[in-house]
Every structure is written in C-alpha cells, then in structure tokens.
Amino acid sequence: xxxxxxxxxxxxxxxxxxxxxxxxxxxxxxxxxxxxxxxxxxxxxxxxxxxxxxxxxxxxxxxxxxxxxxxxxxxxxxxxxxxxxxxxxxxxxxxxxxxxxxxxxxxxxxxxxxxxxxxxxxxxxxxxxxxxxxxxxxxxxxxxxxxxxxxxxxxxxxxxxxxxxxxxxxxxxxxxxxxxxxxxxxxxxxxxxxxxxxxxxxxxxxxxxxxxxxxxxxxxxxxxxxxxxxxxxxxxxxxxxxxxxxxxxx
Numbered sequence: 001x002x003x004x005x006x007x008x009x010x011x012x013x014x015x016x017x018x019x020x021x022x023x024x025x026x027x028x029x030x031x032x033x034x035x036x037x038x039x040x041x042x043x044x045x046x047x048x049x050x051x052x053x054x055x056x057x058x059x060x061x062x063x064x065x066x067x068x069x070x071x072x073x074x075x076x077x078x079x080x081x082x083x084x085x086x087x088x089x090x091x092x093x094x095x096x097x098x099x100x101x102x103x104x105x106x107x108x109x110x111x112x113x114x115x116x117x118x119x120x121x122x123x124x125x126x127x128x129x130x131x132x133x134x135x136x137x138x139x140x141x142x143x144x145x146x147x148x149x150x151x152x153x154x155x156x157x158x159x160x161x162x163x164x165x166x167x168x169x170x171x172x173x174x175x176x177x178x179x180x181x182x183x184x185x186x187x188x189x190x191x192x193x194x195x196x197x198x199x200x201x202x203x204x205x206x207x208x209x210x211x212x213x214x215x216x217x218x219x220x221x222x223x224x225x226x227x228x229x230x231x232x233x234x235x236x237x238x239x240x241x242x243x244x245x246x247x248x249x250x
Contacts, residue, residue, distance in 0.1 A: 002045070004042050004043060004044055005045050005048055005049070005090045005091060005093070006041070006042060006043075006090065006091045006093055006097055007023055007026070007041045007042075007048060007089070007090050007091075008039070008040050008090070009022070009070060009077065009084065009085065010073070010077050010082040010085060010240075011036055011037065011101070011108045011112075012037045012039070012077055013035055013036060013080065013081065013112050014037060014080050015037045016076070016080055017076075018073055018077055019076065020073060022041035022069055022070075022073050023041060023048075023066050023069045023070060023088075024041075024047060024048075025069075026041035027041065028041055028073055029041070031094055031101075033101035033102060033105070034101070036105055036108055036109070038097050039073060039074075039082075040094070040097060048088070048090045053090075057088070066088065067087055070088075078240035081112045081115050082241075082245070083108055083111045083115075084240060084241075084242050084245055084246055085246060111244075111245045114185075114245075115210065115241045115244060115245055117212060117213055118212055118213065119210070119211060119216070119238035119239070119241065120208055120209065120239045120242065120243055120244065121208070121209050121216075121219060121223075121236070121237040121238055122207070122209075122235070122236040122237050122239065123175070123179060123205065123208075123223055123236075124203060124233075124234050124236070125205035125227075125231055125233045125234075126201035126202065126203055127171075127201055127202040127204050127232075168202065169204075171204060171231055175226045175231075176188060176207055178222065179207065179226075180209070182209075182211070182218065183209035183210055183211050185244055186207060186208065186209045186210070187209075187243045187244070188205070188207050189206040189208065189243070191203040191205075191206050192206055201232065208242075208243035210241060210243075210244045
C-alpha cells in the first residue's frame with residue numbers, strides 16, 4: 001500500500017506555471033486529461049490520510065496554514081479560469097484524479113465556461129453603533145417600585161433590539177439585492193464569527209459576487225454608494241471564483 005496520496009487543488013482548461021509551494025511545502029504539478037488540467041501535489045498519507053486528517057482538522061493552526069497554502073496555489077493557477085475544489089481533497093493516486101476528470105469532465109468544462117472573463121468580489125457589511133442593537137433605556141417604569149422599573153426598562157431594551165435587528169436584516173437584503181442585479185451570479189455566506197473576521201461590529205452581510213471584468217469599476221462604485229447611516233460596507237478581491245466553481249469531487 002502506498003504511503004502517499006494525490007492532493008487536488010483545482011481544475012482548469014489550460015496549464016500555467018505555479019511557482020509557490022503547495023500544502024506541507026510540497027511541489028505543485030499538473031495532470032492532463034483531454035481538455036482539462038488538474039493542479040496537484042503528492043502528499044504523505046501519514047499527515048493527509050483519513051485518520052490523521054480527523055485530528056489535523058481540529059488543529060486550527062494546521063488548518064490555517066494548509067488553507068493559506070491551498071489558496072496560494074489556486075491564486076497562482078487563476079491566471080486562467082479555474083475551478084477550485086474543497087480544501088483537503090486527497091485521492092489515493094494520480095489515476096483516481098484522471099478518473100475524476102473523465103467522469104465529471106463536462107461539469108468542470110461548464111463551470112469553467114461560466115467563470116471565463118469574470119472575477120469574484122467579496123462584500124461584507126457591518127453595523128456600527130447607529131445601526132446596531134439599541135442601548136438599554138434609563139427611564140420608564142415606576143420609580144417607587146424598582147422591580148417594575150427594571151422590567152419596564154428590560155422590555156424597552158428588547159423591543160429596541162428587535163427593531164434594530166429587523167432594520168439590519170432589511171438593510172442587508174437591500175445591499176445584497178442591489179449588488180446581485182449588477183453581478184452575473186451571487187452567493188450569501190454565513191456571517192463570520194468576530195474572532196475570525198477581526199471585527200467587533202455586527203456583520204450584516206457576507207456576500208460573494210461574480211462580476212464581468214469590464215464592470216469591475218461600476219461594481220466598486222455601487223458598493224461604495226451602499227454604506228452610511230451606521231453601516232460600513234467593505235469590498236474585497238478580486239479572488240479566484242471559489243464561491244461559484246467549487247464542485248464536490250465525490
């Protein structure tokens with residue numbers, strides 16, 4: 001039984017040089033099958049086998065380092081249209097990757113056609129103090145009855161928070177709808193945990209938008225017009241089209 005496997009990063013319709021190391025410092029190479037090219041590395045199963053991965057995926061430092069390496073390879077390959085696959089996709093050998101390209105070649109070609117001439121942009125919207133949950137009122141209730149006064153303040157606080165939540169949801173829907181009308185395709189991802197996003201503000205929107213290259217400036221201008229009134233809208237990218245190309249390899 002082999003002690004190594006084949007790690008798959010992405011599939012493209014042509015090959016470009018990738019001069020960055022892959023996961024675990026491994027060199028990146030390509031496998032060709034018909035009109036498709038797979039970007040791969042040979043990795044040790046002692047680290048990337050099924051059982052070791054169960055433990056490694058619980059190690060946030062290992063996961064972050066592996067994700068950065070995976071992302072670097074995809075970004076290098078993305079000088080041509082690419083279809084990234086999910087992080088830590090490992091096959092037994094090169095033959096299994098060839099079989100994947102044979103079996104799902106039409107799906108990969110359709111995805112690559114869809115993203116040609118387009119790029120992914122990320123948009124995150126955060127609620128500042130003016131748009132966030134309301135502060136607890138300091139008056140109201142019966143001053144002679146502390147318990148009643150507290151309950152009254154508590155009800156007002158909850159009512160204010162619920163109103164702020166509804167307004168924030170409505171604002172996020174408006175931002176996403178406006179950007180989606182200009183984009184070719186769009187996705188809404190889950191709001192990020194503040195520990196991952198690095199922001200303490202309330203995240204209203206974590207969106208991805210596939211935009212024609214010729215409309216990049218128009219899209220950026222639209223993003224800039226959607227902030228204000230306590231909402232901070234931030235544009236990131238362009239990125240390889242992760243949100244619109246990742247296929248479940250099976």
